[in-house]
Amino acid sequence: MSCRRIRRELLDLLRFGDPSSRTDTYLGHVERCPDCQHEVAVDTRLARELRLALRARVDAYEPSPAVWRGIRLRAADPEPAREGWTGALIAAGRAVRVMVPVAAIMLAAVFSWTQLDTPVGMHELAADRALASRAHWQERISAAVVVEQPRRAVDNIASSPSIQLPRPSGEIPYAEAVNSVKVFTTQVPSGGVIR
Amino acid sequence: MPVGTTQPDGLVERMQSGELDAFEEFFNTYKRPVYTTALAITRDPFLAEEILQDCFVKAYRVRHRLRRDVSPLPWLQRVTTNLCYSRIARRRAFVEPLTTLITNLVADLTSRPDQVVESREIIEVLQRGIDALPPKQQTAIILYYLHGYSLAEAAEIAVCNVGTMKSRLHYALKALRARLPEERRAPLPVALRVTER
Numbered sequence: 001m002s003c004r005r006i007r008r009e010l011l012d013l014l015r016f017g018d019p020s021s022r023t024d025t026y027l028g029h030v031e032r033c034p035d036c037q038h039e040v041a042v043d044t045r046l047a048r049e050l051r052l053a054l055r056a057r058v059d060a061y062e063p064s065p066a067v068w069r070g071i072r073l074r075a076a077d078p079e080p081a082r083e084g085w086t087g088a089l090i091a092a093g094r095a096v097r098v099m100v101p102v103a104a105i106m107l108a109a110v111f112s113w114t115q116l117d118t119p120v121g122m123h124e125l126a127a128d129r130a131l132a133s134r135a136h137w138q139e140r141i142s143a144a145v146v147v148e149q150p151r152r153a154v155d156n157i158a159s160s161p162s163i164q165l166p167r168p169s170g171e172i173p174y175a176e177a178v179n180s181v182k183v184f185t186t187q188v189p190s191g192g193v194i195r
Numbered sequence: 196m197p198v199g200t201t202q203p204d205g206l207v208e209r210m211q212s213g214e215l216d217a218f219e220e221f222f223n224t225y226k227r228p229v230y231t232t233a234l235a236i237t238r239d240p241f242l243a244e245e246i247l248q249d250c251f252v253k254a255y256r257v258r259h260r261l262r263r264d265v266s267p268l269p270w271l272q273r274v275t276t277n278l279c280y281s282r283i284a285r286r287r288a289f290v291e292p293l294t295t296l297i298t299n300l301v302a303d304l305t306s307r308p309d310q311v312v313e314s315r316e317i318i319e320v321l322q323r324g325i326d327a328l329p330p331k332q333q334t335a336i337i338l339y340y341l342h343g344y345s346l347a348e349a350a351e352i353a354v355c356n357v358g359t360m361k362s363r364l365h366y367a368l369k370a371l372r373a374r375l376p377e378e379r380r381a382p383l384p385v386a387l388r389v390t391e392r
Contacts, residue, residue: 012361015364015365015368016346016361016364042375043368046368046371046372046375049317049318050321050325050340050371051340051341052314052318053318053321053322054325054336054337054340054341055341057235057238057322057341058231058234058235058341061230061234061240061243062230063226063227063230063243063244063247064244066244067226067244068219068222070248071251072219074248074252075218075251075252075255075256
């Protein structure tokens with residue numbers, strides 16, 4: 001077995017006290033090998049001096065009695081609010097912790113509302129979304145009114161400033177458009193002209 | 196104080212019920228190892244006292260979460276090391292090196308004048324070496340060589356496994372050994388070996 005490996009095993013033994021089945025063999029080798037003896041000596045001395053160096057850092061000191069007085073005073077107080085960037089970070093974290101579930105709930109509500117009010121399959125087809133566009137919506141009004149009313153009623157309705165029709169600039173939900181048409185058609189007197 | 200030692204009878208329980216006397220007993224039981232760790236890391240007695248105070252105030256505030264069946268020392272040591280390194284990072288430098296004190300303390304380590312000088316020098320080298328170690332290795336060294344915790348205990352405090360703790364110690368010792376003077380590291384010259392034999 002090489003000195004290198006023996007040293008590694010021996011240093012483990014010396015440092016951590018992990019004896020193995022080969023410990024006796026290693027020790028026998030060290031007795032015969034000056035280089036390994038030196039390694040062991042250096043490591044042992046280093047550990048001893050390291051302990052001394054560490055003890056030298058702490059041995060001369062004791063915590064003063066004022067420490068306990070300070071602890072007692074502070075322990076009696078409620079936990080002070082943190083200041084500075086740490087406090088700001090914690091506040092932001094708390095805000096996010098509240099806002100994220102709220103936003104998630106809102107998103108879920110909007111999504112489920114869309115799912116419920118949209119005809120089956122409509123939300124899946126981008127082309128169907130065009131149904132809710134303004135032009136298409138007006139066409140649907142016309143079609144719906146024509147069923148029950150004369151065509152001119154529709155023309156009058158379309159040009160009348162006294163009737164407030166929803167005129168969205170972009171898309172509107174399909175269900176909303178259909179409901180508007182229903183409300184609108186029930187308000188038109190049969191055969192009448194709206195001015 | 197070994198980590199495995201359980202707490203004095205019902206101490207945490209009494210502390211949790213709000214007894215201030217129990218908290219004082221708790222403080223007196225564990226203050227020394229906590230303070231030692233803080234002082235060994237910071238090398239500043241005043242900062243170490245602040246950390247000691249912070250650690251026990253925190254312990255009091257979270258006393259209801261402390262386990263009654265195990266020693267609170269690993270938790271206290273963990274809080275202490277975290278407080279030390281966060282304070283050090285804030286300060287960026289140690290307030291006052293204690294080189295003079297250390298030199299005086301180690302002067303009587305050995306009786307031979309040449310050994311006294313050498314020991315002083317080596318210990319100063321080691322002090323600088325310990326300060327230069329990465330925090331995790333420094334903590335490992337302090338827990339293992341200063342407190343005398345076992346590998347398993349030190350690993351528990353440092354929240355790592357035994358193998359990692361061993362590895363940290365190996366690297367720390369390697370770094371410290373690299374700082375030793377050349378004649379302390381190199382194998383003995385052949386001539387000297389012959390002479391010694």
